[in-house]
């Protein structure tokens with residue numbers, strides 16, 4: 001296994017993803033195509049491909065994780081969504097850690113654990 005393939009969630013930084021996607025795009029001269037509009041639409045297209053894998057199926061979680069081909073296909077579409085999302089973050093020069101923290105703080109207030117501790121997923 002070479003250095004490139006040694007990455008895992010515990011040891012890989014967000015800047016690694018941002019640099020990988022930026023280098024991939026720039027080395028192909030695709031920056032002009034990676035406009036916010038195009039990237040949002042590409043995210044939706046890839047999310048649609050992900051959704052299609054489960055369309056009209058009622059898999060239980062165990063059925064998905066034990067189906068190697070399906071899990072591979074789902075993983076690849078997740079990666080496609082993530083890659084375009086990272087490219088959008090790059091195009092808009094956003095700091096993912098900062099926007100994540102800010103939004104999670106809002107979510108913690110909007111969906112307080114005190115109010116949502118009984119399995120209900122929506123506000124009454």
Ligand SMILES: [Mg+2]
Pocket residue numbers: 046049076077080
């Ligand atoms: Mg795809």
